[in-house]
Amino acid sequence: MSGVSIEVRALEKRWGETVAVDRVSFTAEAGAFTVLLGPSGCGKSTTLRLVAGLESASGGQVLIDGRDVTHRPPNGRDIAMVFQSYALFPHLNVAENILFGLKVRRVAKAERARRLDRVAEMLGLTPLLHRKPSQISGGQQQRTALARAIIAEKPICLMDEPLSNLDAKLRHEMRNELRALQRALGLTMVYVTHDQAEALSMADRIVVLNQGRVEQADAPRALYDRPTSAFVARFIGTPPMNLIEIARCEDGWRAAGVENGGTSRGGAILDRASVPVADARPVLLGVRPEDLALADAGTPGIEATVESVEYLGADNLVSCRTADQVLTARLPHRRRLQAGAPIRLTWPARAQHFFDGGSGRRLDGDGPAPIPAISKA
Amino acid sequence: MTRRIEWIHGWLLLTPALVLLFAFTHVPAVKTIIDSFFSTPRGARPATFVGTANYEFLLNDATFWRVLENNALYALVTIPVSIALAIAMALWVDGKLKGRGFVRMAYFAPTVLPLIATANIWMFFYTPGFGLIDQVRALFGGAQVNWLGDPQLVLGAVMVVAIWKEAGFFMIFYLAALQSIPPSLREAAAIEGASRWTFFRRVTFPLLMPTTLFVSINAVINAVRLVDHIFVMTEGGPDNHSSLLLYYIYETAFKFWDTAYASTLTVVVLAILSVLAIGQFHLIDRRVHYR
Ligand SMILES: Nc1ncnc2c1ncn2[C@@H]1O[C@H](COP(=O)(O)OP(=O)(O)OP(=O)(O)O)[C@@H](O)[C@H]1O
Numbered sequence: 001m002s003g004v005s006i007e008v009r010a011l012e013k014r015w016g017e018t019v020a021v022d023r024v025s026f027t028a029e030a031g032a033f034t035v036l037l038g039p040s041g042c043g044k045s046t047t048l049r050l051v052a053g054l055e056s057a058s059g060g061q062v063l064i065d066g067r068d069v070t071h072r073p074p075n076g077r078d079i080a081m082v083f084q085s086y087a088l089f090p091h092l093n094v095a096e097n098i099l100f101g102l103k104v105r106r107v108a109k110a111e112r113a114r115r116l117d118r119v120a121e122m123l124g125l126t127p128l129l130h131r132k133p134s135q136i137s138g139g140q141q142q143r144t145a146l147a148r149a150i151i152a153e154k155p156i157c158l159m160d161e162p163l164s165n166l167d168a169k170l171r172h173e174m175r176n177e178l179r180a181l182q183r184a185l186g187l188t189m190v191y192v193t194h195d196q197a198e199a200l201s202m203a204d205r206i207v208v209l210n211q212g213r214v215e216q217a218d219a220p221r222a223l224y225d226r227p228t229s230a231f232v233a234r235f236i237g238t239p240p241m242n243l244i245e246i247a248r249c250e251d252g253w254r255a256a257g258v259e260n261g262g263t264s265r266g267g268a269i270l271d272r273a274s275v276p277v278a279d280a281r282p283v284l285l286g287v288r289p290e291d292l293a294l295a296d297a298g299t300p301g302i303e304a305t306v307e308s309v310e311y312l313g314a315d316n317l318v319s320c321r322t323a324d325q326v327l328t329a330r331l332p333h334r335r336r337l338q339a340g341a342p343i344r345l346t347w348p349a350r351a352q353h354f355f356d357g358g359s360g361r362r363l364d365g366d367g368p369a370p371i372p373a374i375s376k377a
Numbered sequence: 378m379t380r381r382i383e384w385i386h387g388w389l390l391l392t393p394a395l396v397l398l399f400a401f402t403h404v405p406a407v408k409t410i411i412d413s414f415f416s417t418p419r420g421a422r423p424a425t426f427v428g429t430a431n432y433e434f435l436l437n438d439a440t441f442w443r444v445l446e447n448n449a450l451y452a453l454v455t456i457p458v459s460i461a462l463a464i465a466m467a468l469w470v471d472g473k474l475k476g477r478g479f480v481r482m483a484y485f486a487p488t489v490l491p492l493i494a495t496a497n498i499w500m501f502f503y504t505p506g507f508g509l510i511d512q513v514r515a516l517f518g519g520a521q522v523n524w525l526g527d528p529q530l531v532l533g534a535v536m537v538v539a540i541w542k543e544a545g546f547f548m549i550f551y552l553a554a555l556q557s558i559p560p561s562l563r564e565a566a567a568i569e570g571a572s573r574w575t576f577f578r579r580v581t582f583p584l585l586m587p588t589t590l591f592v593s594i595n596a597v598i599n600a601v602r603l604v605d606h607i608f609v610m611t612e613g614g615p616d617n618h619s620s621l622l623l624y625y626i627y628e629t630a631f632k633f634w635d636t637a638y639a640s641t642l643t644v645v646v647l648a649i650l651s652v653l654a655i656g657q658f659h660l661i662d663r664r665v666h667y668r
């Protein structure tokens with residue numbers, strides 16, 4: 001069994017007035033781990049269900065291994081799926097649950113036993129085979145659902161937030177297990193989550209959805225280093241990127257809302273040439289918390305007041321107020337900062353991102369990220 | 378001291394309910410059992426102890442055997458058929474159906490109607506010549522049939538009424554059970570390529586088993602308990618061909634005024650019902666999955 005590719009072209013799903021999926025296009029390459037990421041209600045599950053054939057599309061196409069399957073029923077698509085709720089049959093024991101599909105498809109008994117042994121062994125379910133789903137833990141249920149998907153030996157596996165019901169520790173373990181399993185079997189995985197940390201740690205490629213549309217589809221690294229919209233910048237990273245509204249002034253660009261008072265506080269924080277716009281429209285300057293640093297005396301920077309300090313061990317998360325905006329900086333723990341202390345923050349020029357204040361699009365072009373993509377294992 | 382007072386209070390609070398329960402349930406039940414060992418008092422002649430004479434009479438009472446057979450057949454047909462119909466209707470109404478609120482209500486209507494009213498409606502259906510059934514048959518050149526007057530047909534005719542009445546009632550229970558089955562199970566099965574029938578046989582039906590147990594016990598009890606339509610439609614006739622156990626007890630007690638024999642019949646019916654209910658529980662319970 002090895003993966004096949006999925007291509008989604010301008011897929012649409014409407015329920016009356018609601019547009020759940022709005023011309024979504026992306027490709028999940030064969031053997032790759034693709035994550036659909038986005039906030040609640042953005043259409044992730046609907047997109048996945050359209051790929052699975054559990055919902056009928058209002059428009060667009062789904063191609064699996066190059067064949068148009070848009071109007072095929074789920075079992076004509078060669079897919080396996082793990083549901084968020086696991087969807088285990090409560091009256092069947094673990095073994096019967098795992099074997100359900102094979103029995104339906106009349107796979108020979110000896111073959112069934114052979115595959116069950118292998119899959120149960122792989123997922124550590126062997127001692128639980130005779131228990132009912134209600135008699136095993138959440139993590140074990142999750143593994144049973146996974147086993148049911150894997151034993152089918154389908155080239156594609158779809159998962160809808162499979163880890164959301166687990167506690168933090170188990171979730172972390174399962175993330176690694178899932179990723180390892182997907183690699184070992186060479187499955188094409190499409191995985192839905194609203195947890196950006198989960199997406200970053202597992203994906204080969206992340207498709208960020210927002211209100212039914214694709215915001216950006218990229219490798220995790222590219223997504224983090226070069227978000228193509230303010231939405232993605234805000235969504236990815238913990239804590240997320242700081243977005244500072246800036247406005248053009250006499251000698252460059254200043255933080256918006258600073259001019260009142262007109263003292264030395266504030267003033268230009270960027271010279272005119274560093275912002276890639278010609279006119280005076282509002283612009284968002286983005287800087288990640290870890291790229292902010294305390295400015296040395298005499299160097300340019302943005303004036304701020306410490307509001308609170310959150311101790312994280314290796315470093316501190318410092319919330320600072322500048323004019324009417326709050327910035328978060330991840331600063332080394334050596335500097336002891338007190339609430340109310342005045343500070344000046346600076347950042348390297350390569351760490352700044354600019355977004356259109358109106359549309360939220362990135363200002364220096366949406367082209368592919370200049371960072372070399374990490375090679376797939 | 379206070380404990381004692383609490384204890385007295387407790388009993389005082391229970392007394393009204395206990396008195397009613399004893400007066401109207403337990404005492405008559407025990408009295409019935411006792412009566413079944415006595416003769417029926419007539420005029421100046423008081424009841425005398427006759428031992429098992431009433432039971433011996435019962436064993437040789439051809440009418441009793443006829444009625445028992447009727448009732449057994451009645452239960453064996455009406456219970457499975459009304460349960461199967463109830464499941465079928467519930468599956469249909471549970472699906473994506475336009476105007477299913479209306480359909481649901483339509484199915485439930487027979488249950489809301491008193492059985493007497495139901496029986497009256499069916500009397501009209503069955504009337505020879507003018508009845509709905511005969512009128513429809515006439516369109517296809519069918520002859521008149523006296524549905525309720527023919528000993529071969531009469532039991533079937535009353536069974537149809539019972540099924541018509543019970544299926545809608547049972548459907549409500551099945552509908553509730555179906556709606557508690559998560560839709561993701563159907564989707565998971567669809568992805569595995571299970572047909573609708575396979576899904577029903579392997580998943581839906583087993584998950585409905587607790588409901589089936591509940592419904593079937595109720596159905597057995599109803600098969601003995603609900604005889605209102607016999608009163609209205611046939612009065613057990615012709616020649617006891619549509620008489621059921623409870624109706625026979627009624628006739629014995631309040632038409633023939635043979636209270637002792639009626640008591641004997643009652644005891645036997647109760648015994649049969651208890652054995653059936655317990656047996657059902659043990660037989661089905663082992664195969665039921667409770668969530
Ligand atoms: N059956 C339905 N009928 C009408 N609207 C629906 C239906 N299913 C989903 N929607 C709407 O479509 C939109 C997308 O829903 P979807 O379930 O795909 O979101 P999601 O991204 O999976 O969210 P979550 O993270 O909360 O699961 C939502 O606004 C939802 O209200």
Ligand SMILES: [Mg+2]
Nearest residue numbers: 044045046160
């Ligand atoms: Mg969802």
